[in-house]
Amino acid sequence: MCGIIGIIGDKPVTQRLLGGLKRLEYRGYDSAGIAVIETDATGAKLSRRRAEGKIHNLEERLKQSPVDGILGIAHTRWATHGQANETNAHPHFAGRVAVVHNGIIENFMALRAELQEKREFVTQTDTEVVAHLIDDAMKSGLSAQEAFTKTLKRLEGAFAICVIIDGIDEHLFVARRGSPLAIGIGEGENFVGSDAIALNTLSNDIIYLEEGDWAVLKTDNIQIFNADDKPVTRETVRVSGSMAAAEKGNYRHFMLKEINEQAETVSHTLTHYVDAFHMRVKSPEQLQVPELDFSAVQRLSLMACGTAFYAASVAKYWFEQLAKLPVDLDIASELRYRQPVLAKDTLALAVSQSGETADTLAALRHCQKLGLKTAALINVSTSTMARIVDFSLPLNAGPEIGVASTKAFTSQLTALLALAISAGVQRGHISPKAEHELVTALTQVPRQITQALALEPQIEELALELSKSRNAFYLGRGVHYPLAMEGALKLKEISYIQAEGYAAGELKHGPIALIEEGIPVIGIAPLDALFDKTISNLEEVATRGAKILLITDAQGAKKAENLKGERLICPPTHLHTAPIIYAIPIQLLAYHTAIHLGTDVDQPRNLAKSVTVE
Ligand code: F6R
Helix, strand or coil: CCEEEEEECCCCCHHHHHHHHHHHHHHCCCEEEEEEEEEECCEEEEEEEEEECCHHHHHHHHHHCCCCCCEEEEEEECCCCCCCCCCCCCCEEECCEEEEEEEEECCHHHHHHHHCCCCCCCCCCCCHHHHHHHHHHHHCCCCHHHHHHHHHHHCCEEEEEEEEECCEEEEEEEEEEECCCEEEECCCCEEEECCHHHHCCCCCEEEECCCCCEEEECCCCEEEECCCCCEECCCEEECCCCHHHHHHCCCCCHHHHHHHCHHHHHHHHHHHHEECCCCEECCCCCCCCCCCCHHHCCEEEEEECHHHHHHHHHHHHHHHHHHCCCEEEEEHHHHHHHCCCCCCCEEEEEEECCCCCHHHHHHHHHHHHCCCEEEEEECCCCCHHHHHCCEEEECCCCCCCCCCCCHHHHHHHHHHHHHHHHHHHHCCCCCHHHHHHHHHHHHCHHHHHHHHHCCHHHHHHHHHHHCCCCEEEEEECCCHHHHHHHHHHHHHHHHCCEEEEEEHHHHHHCHHHHCCCCCEEEEECCCCCCHHHHHHHHHHHHCCCCEEEEEEEHHHHHHCCCCCCEEEEECCCCCCCHHHHHHHHHHHHHHHHHHHHCCCCCCCCCCCCCCCCC
C-alpha cells in the first residue's frame, strides 16, 4: 500500500506535494520521491528527487537540491517488487515519461521481457515497465493520451497510476484499477491522491474514481473516462475537514469501504510475505523473524476468536496439505480449559486483528507457561500480542473500523497461506516450481478480488430476498467449510438473521430437519475435487424446498446447471487461494442484507470491535 499525490496548477507544487506525502505516510514509508516539470530560462524539463527512508529524508534532499514546477507527482513507497532503496523509489522515468504507482502489475515480467531488447531497465520494480510502455508507444507516433490508454490495456493486476510527461505540462494522466484514487477539485488547479486524506488542505471537493476509470487532469478541467474509454461524469462529494469523515470517503459505511479496499489491503499483506519479483515466499530473515523455523516444529497450535478463528480454520487445511505439519485448532476461549497436551516442539500461533482480544491473549499466555514458542499474526502492530510473543507477524491491512471484520479476514488468509507455503518450502514438501506456482496464484488475488467486487449489484438484489427470511444456512466443504461459518457469522452479526454454517456433508446428520419450504441455503463451491459432493448435498436440501444460492465459478455453474436456484459467479481461482476471493461475495451479501433491514452496520447491537474481557 503506497501513497500517491499529484498536482497540476499555476503555483509551485513541491511543498504541497510534500505535505500530501506526509499525510500519506501511514500507507508506507520505506522511500519517497517527487517529480516535477521544472521550467527555467532554458525551457521545461522533467526533474526528480528521491530518498530512501521516511519522507523527512526526501525533505532534507529537497533542501539541499531544490526543485519546483507547476505540475508534479509524488509517492511514498511500501516496497513490493525490489528492495527499498533510492533506485527502486518512485517516480520512475523512461524517456520522457514519469510514473508513480500503487499496487501490483502482475504481468510485468512478461511485458519487461517483451521490451528488454530495445529498452534499458534500471530498477527491479514492476512500475518501471509502465513508463517504458508509454514512452515506447509515444515514440511509435501515438499522442500522449493514446500511449497512456494503450498502456493501460496491456496491464494486468490491481493498481493506481499517475503519469506526467516531459514537454507536456498541461496534462496529468491518472488511472484506477483495484487501488483507490481520489481527484480534488481546485480553482485554477486540480489534484489527485490515494485518498481524501492526501488532499486534505488542498481541496474539499472530491471525485472518487470508480473501478477501471482513467482521467486527464488539466488546470481548468477534468475529463474522466470509464474502462471502455467512454467519457463519464462521477459525483463530486464535499468532505469536511475532519479526517474521520474523509476516511469513509463516499462510502455509506466503514464496512463497505473496508470491503472495497481489499484488493489493496491484500496487496499490502502480500508485499510483506512474498517476493513478487522472484515469485517466492520471503525467508524468515526477510520477514525479520530469523528464528521462525517451521522445519524444527513438529506441531502447530492455532488459536483465535470469531472471524480470526475461521481464518485459522482455513489455515489448518493449508498447513496440513502444503507443509504436512499437523495442526491443533482451538477457539481461544476454550484452549486453556481443554488442557491440551502440547509438546515443547509445538509452535503456538495466534491470529487476531486487534492483538488485544482477552481470550486469545490468555490462550497465548497459557502456551507460554507450557514453555512453547509463540507467534501472533496481528493487524495492530503496537498491540499487547505483538509485544509478548516471540514472533510478531504483521497483517498490514490498515485500521479496521467497521465492527464486522472484513479486510482483516482476507489479509489473515493471505498471510496464513504465504506462511503455510513457507512452512512447506522449509520442510521440503514444496519444490521451487510449486512455490513459484503458488506465489504466482497469490499475486493474482488482488485482481480476482476486484473482479469479485463487481458482483455487488447482483448481490444487492439477492440480499433483498435474503432479508425477508429469519433463518439461513451456509454450506461448504474442505476450506469452504470454515468460509461457510464466516458467511453465517457475518449475516448473524450485522443483519441479526439466525444463520448456521455447516460442513455440507454434515447437514444430513441432524440439521436437515430444519429445512423447510423457502429457507435460504447458500452453497460455496468452486469447481474443485469436492464440488460434486457439495452439489449433491445442495440437491438434498433443494428437494426439501430450500431456496439455493450457489456461489461458484463459471465452470461450476455449467456443471451444476440442473441445480435449481440462483448463481453468483466468481472469477476462476487457484484451488488454494479460492477462500480469499470467495470471502468477498459473502461479506457483500451480509452487508446488503443488513442495509435492506436497516440495521446499524458499522456498530451492530451488543458488539465491540475489540473484546478485552474474558
Ligand atoms: C466478527 C469479528 C469478531 C472478531 C473476534 C476476534 O466480524 O470481528 O468475531 O473476529 O472478536 O477479534 P480479533 O481478531 O481482534 O482478535
